[in-house]
């Protein structure tokens with residue numbers, strides 16, 4: 001073939017534009033489902049495992065590469081979070097938490113964001129997937145990266161919030177900013193993406209766009225008038241919504257807004273947070289989107305052909321979250337999926353219909369067409385003030401060499417990596433477990449990056465979510481799977497029925513309101529003429545809500561309470577030892593599936609398998625991210 005053809009062929013797999021098939025990198029760590037928040041807590045990491053099981057049973061792994069990311073280290077987390085906050089997360093445990101009462105208050109750890117076994121590791125897995133996904137996008141090793149364990153948008157620089165502790169999204173975006181001039185963040189969780197907005201509120205390098213319920217609802221921020229400040233003015237977009245928005249209504253606002261965002265801002269990469277609590281029937285949500293309506297957002301964003309990092313987020317009716325994320329994975333890889341669920345280890349969760357679907361209900365849509373048209377017009381009007389060329393120049397991005405390497409050296413290694421470390425497809429069913437070496441954290445000093453990127457906005461009126469008791473629908477008892485394992489065990493016996501996340505009763509509904517933090521935002525001061533419903537002065541029928549009370553509901557991380565055991569499974573996938581980023585692929589992950597039970601078990605396993613994965617991998621992790629790599633190296637040295 002001619003030279004041209006050859007070139008085309010070479011570009012084929014990584015083409016970043018157009019309609020060519022996208023190369024999809026999917027990040028999953030089978031340990032994730034073993035973590036559990038406290039009994040009765042609506043956030044259940046187990047949902048990630050349910051989604052993964054469906055993804056595998058639908059054979060989607062045949063159309064994507066599956067990796068297990070190296071958990072984010074302390075040093076990586078502190079690229080955004082403060083050292084003292086991360087140190088606290090690393091050392092606090094259910095057993096010693098009583099001696100950290102002061103810190104719990106300071107870092108908002110306790111109620112909505114409880115201390116649980118393996119908390120730090122859980123955060124590491126969530127953040128590691130997003131960071132590695134971003135790193136692969138940067139290196140054009142994939143067109144789309146997926147991390148359903150990520151999307152924890154409420155975590156703040158030095159504070160946990162809304163079931164989120166470490167903001168994997170901010171960390172992923174910071175990684176993308178090392179290569180991309182402009183990054184677009186889109187959030188379709190029912191809650192405002194406050195942590196991400198706050199981190200980038202003063203920069204034009206990141207545009208945050210959040211569609212969310214506003215008004216007497218956690219976290220209490222996200223008004224139409226909040227558009228960013230300083231250099232970031234107009235680069236924060238908020239679309240306040242009322243209860244019950246339908247597929248049709250959502251599509252009628254999402255598409256025009258995103259179309260205009262793309263037109264004016266022209267991002268080089270997109271991060272899409274797919275919180276599943278905007279689905280109809282969510283235990284904590286109040287929207288009425290069907291699976292198709294939710295997935296339309298994914299499909300629409302994908303249609304722009306930009307490098308995209310797709311993340312999870314909230315979502316408290318586990319079976320529906322799993323269905324939707326599995327379906328959305330299919331949308332991303334371009335695979336049609338039967339509406340009849342394939343048998344899988346968690347089949348009983350999907351009774352009685354056993355369908356791949358989440359239907360809308362007949363709830364009232366409080367978003368009138370007139371209201372939506374006004375908000376949409378206002379949002380688009382604001383976008384006209386933005387431009388495709390933020391003033392920041394690439395060299396302004398701090399790139400300090402990590403691990404003693406310069407960018408150039410890293411680049412060289414990267415090239416080497418291309419040649420010598422091709423992704424290794426695993427054929428085995430098992431992945432190894434990664435062992436986390438507690439000694440590997442070293443102090444880092446790179447928060448400049450975050451600072452440089454504007455991670456400085458002070459929080460405004462936030463609210464906490466304590467009220468996760470709102471039970472929406474009950475999930476049926478149909479599924480009473482019992483928790484078989486350890487962490488799960490944590491749950492009271494009575495909770496065993498909690499399998500589906502849905503039935504949670506309890507949880508103390510302590511509502512606490514946080515007082516509005518001091519507001520720093522300059523702009524805010526002047527436009528305070530909102531009617532309280534977030535739409536700033538728009539006349540709509542919706543009653544203004546009082547800011548004062550907001551319930552807090554969910555956030556993102558969940559715990560998988562008991563679940564685990566339910567299925568069980570088979571062995572875990574192993575990671576190829578060599579791949580630097582710990583990517584593992586696995587074609588067969590499919591079977592890998594889950595590990596059986598509790599953490600304890602898993603811990604044991606980890607210990608055993610420590611050898612395999614371990615860190616060695618990182619040392620070479622050239623290809624992923626430099627920063628990640630640098631740290632890894634440091635770590636090793638340390639250990």
Ligand SMILES: [Zn+2]
Pocket residue numbers: 189190191275277313314315554555556
């Ligand atoms: Zn949410």
